[in-house]
Amino acid sequence: MGKTDTVTESVLAEVLAGVVRKEHIPVDSHFFDDLGANSLVMAHFCARVRKRADLPSVSMKDVYGHPTIRRLAAALDTAPAAAPAAEVVAPAPPPGSTPRYLLCGALQLLVFTAYCLLAGLVLGKGYEWISATDAVVSVYLRSLVFGAAVFAGACVLPVVAKWLLVGRWKETEFPVWSLAYVRFWTVKALLHANPLILFTGSPLYVLYLRALGARIGKGVTILTHSVPVCTDLLTVGAGTVLRKDSYLLCYRAEAGRIRTGRVTLGSDVYIGEKTVLEIGTTMGDGAQLGHSSALYGGAAVPAGERWHGSPSVRTDVDYVRVPPARCTTLRRTLFGLGGLLQTVFVYVPLAVGGSYLLLTLVPALDTLLDPTTQQLDSAEFYSEALGLSVGLFVASVLVGLAVVTLIPRLLKPFLRPDRVYPLYGFHYSVQRAIARMTNIKFFKWLCGDSSYIVHYLRAIGYDLSHVEQTGSNFGTEVSHETPYLATVGSGTMVADGLSIVNADFSATSFRVTRATIGPHNFLGNNIAYPSGGRTGDNCLLATKVMVPLDGELREGVGLLGSPSFEIPRSVERDSRFDHLREGPELARRLAAKNRYNLRSMGLFLFVRWLHWFAMTVLGFAAVDLYGASGALGGLLIGASLMAGLVFSTGYYVLVERMIGRFRSLEPTLCSIYDPWFWWQERLWKVPDNHLVVFNGTPYKNLVWRLLGVRMGRRVFDDGAYITERTLTAIGDDCTLAAHTKVQAHSQEDGTYKSERITIGAGCTLGTGALVHYGVSMGDGALLAPDSFLMKGEEMPAAAHWGGNPAVPVTAAPVTGGSARAVPVNGASRNGVPAKGGKT
Secondary structure, three states: OOOOOOHHHHHHHHHHHHHHOOOOOOOOOOOOOOOOOOHHHHHHHHHHHHOOOOOOOOOHHHHHHOOOHHHHHHHHHHOOOOOOOOEOEOOOOOOOOHHHHHHHHHHHHHHHHHHHHHHHHHHHHHHHHHOOOOOHHHHHHHHHHHHHHHHHHHHHHHHHHHHHHOOOOOOOEEEOOOHHHHHHHHHHHHHHOOHHHHHOOOHHHHHHHHHOOOEEOOOOEEOOOOOOOOHHHEEEOOOOEEOOOEEOOOEEEEOOEEEEOOEEEOOOOEEOOOEEEOOOEEEOOOOEEOOOOEEOOOOEEOOOOEEEOOOOEEEOOOOOOOOOOOOOHHHHHHHHHHHHHHHHHHHHHHHHHHHHHHHHOOHHHHHHHOOOOOOOOOHHHHHHHHHHHHHHHHHHHHHHHHHHHHHHHHHHHHOOOOOOEEOOOHHHHHHHHHHHHHOOHHHHHHHOOOOHHHHHHHHHOOEOOOOOOOOOOOOOOEEEOOHHHEEEOOOOEEOOOEEEEOEEEOOOEEEEOOEEEOOOOEEOOOOEEEOOOOEOOOOEEOOOOOOOOOOOOEOOOEEEOOOOEEEOOOOHHHHOOHHHHOHHHHHHHHHHHHHHHHHHHHHHHHHHHHHHHHHHHHHHHHHHHHOOOHHHHHHHHHHHHHHHHHHHHHHHHHHHHHHOOOOOOOOEEEEOOOHHHHHHHHHHOOOOHHHHHHOOOHHHHHHHHHHOOEEOOOOEEOOOEEOOHHHEEEOOOOEEOOOOEEOOEEEEOOEEEEOOEEEOOOOEEOOOOEEOOOOEEOOOOEEOOOOEEOOOOEEOOOEEEEOOOOEEEEEEEOOOOOEEEEEOOOHHHHOOOOOOOOO
């Protein structure tokens, strides 16, 4: 026992000994249980094996499936030869052009300036017209006319701009920062600013996409807020359902270029939640794509087949879990029309005229509201702004809390669990109202990463059983379809990005069903947990895992990947802080953490209010100057909109750097009861929603640099998010596609870990990809869409990896005879089910 019998065993043992720094590795020792390794260590092992010409490639899935040297060597030696397909090499990015980069930024600034100035002129004239009357009825009527005109203009402008600037989208390719890209970005920015995005889930949104050139059949239900940009290249057949957080952008950002392409969905297709469909993908009639899945470019799902995974493979799981109901065209029409009339006649006048009337009821605000007086240099002006900002902020918090906790409870009795309802009726409206109100982000942001999030989630309806308080039971991002059918077991901890999928939809019907997450679980980031998930007690669900809906109930194990496979629930290194999670020591440290978190919540309420105060001063200063500026008054209001964005960005950059003491983070391994971790939680609370305005522009790179990211030149950031800014380095001419995430940390049960991430020059992160801590990507490497590049992985230069977890990609045939890129695992080619390690 323990002696090497084959050359492969000997070489693997030698490589592993170098990684774990031991002289001898018994070949029958379990990587995790006996050697105390974890997935970070084993990722380094895989990287070293891949560099050896005398060994086949080994992936993390191989390590999990064969967690000893002997078993791994046997699997490698007996694995059938791979199909004759060369490993895909990532395309080299074009040489960067700084002048073109700067010119693009200047043109984008001009477009944004023109938009703000136009908005300022319109708002100025509207305010002047509405404020000319005092009668309530007159204010309502004028607000109705003005608000309806502005709403219509904001809806029509993107459509007109698309047809004027682009015409009909065609399959093409062009470099980022080019003039063609400026037109592309202008249309994309206007589409994202369109108020009709609020009508997702309504037939009205389908009409909007048709006006943009999309070919969409009858009875299509679109629940995703992700707007397809190249709409002429999107075809959706009748009766298709697109769940929320599904991405069909009809373009790809890769290696410094934008490539547009078709996405074709047949009739009665189902697209699950947290999915990505690359350009060039097709799905036949009646096909399904499950949750947390991706179709890579060129993939074709035959009619009637069900696929899931990243990249997707065939499955027998039926993701349409609700029977159809009668849903007529008249019903759809009345629902869409009713929503539009409700917006125009209620919400818009209430927002415009109601706000004005509310302010005029306070006599002390005369100085702020009268555009004919210039009081900008008076103390009275600022004292009124101070009082107004305090009053509005406090009222917003208190009224908002009452709304999200009380009104949905009044609506709750109208929805019965497990009962099938037709779409586009009263019950559908109730479900949408409950989901929208209880998914408001402010209170989860405020209470998340603390003991107080438990009380908030219970207040909105979660069933949390008997809570074992950890101080970090939930992060700041938790969503659901209804909170009243969400059950989370005792002792379970949840990181950010959990979406509880407790409503099922078809093209004509829906129903709400209970989703139950078992006790003593740990859920990583970006997980969609559906009703009927086959996980029970004491499970670890890794980041971006696809929760299984079939098979035996998993208990006492970990799950990783999409499709998921079993890994150990925990490893030795992650238990080193367990003594801090029990007995008197837990009580002492938890009390200290609660006090610290409470101070953090108070700090950020103050930070938010101070921002409100500054924006109040800025807004009413524009009103004050408007009266004395004649025709230039509207332009001043537009300039104030731009100034507000610049101020907000600089303000929150300064707040974050001050909390970080203007120093860089250091890689850390600590308990969640360490004060250092509490400080890290405080950093995570700094608001950064304003960053989305800079997507696709050179200004995003400037903001990242100010926040501490070591950002190279001419990086194209189409919507990436970086969690630990000062632990991240990104090289020149990289391409970061939409919805990507660079996360230099992991929290697993009571342990927090962070490590540096290095992304080399010219690298590409595909749409929806996630890069974990400790990763290095060589120059020119490409990570496919929706991939999960696990902690500690080392991608060679010019490599092309993909999948969840990510592995090297090879070219392989697909349906129809075309070719597509597919990940390949070394020893996993023999089909042995994988079990083993921790994320």
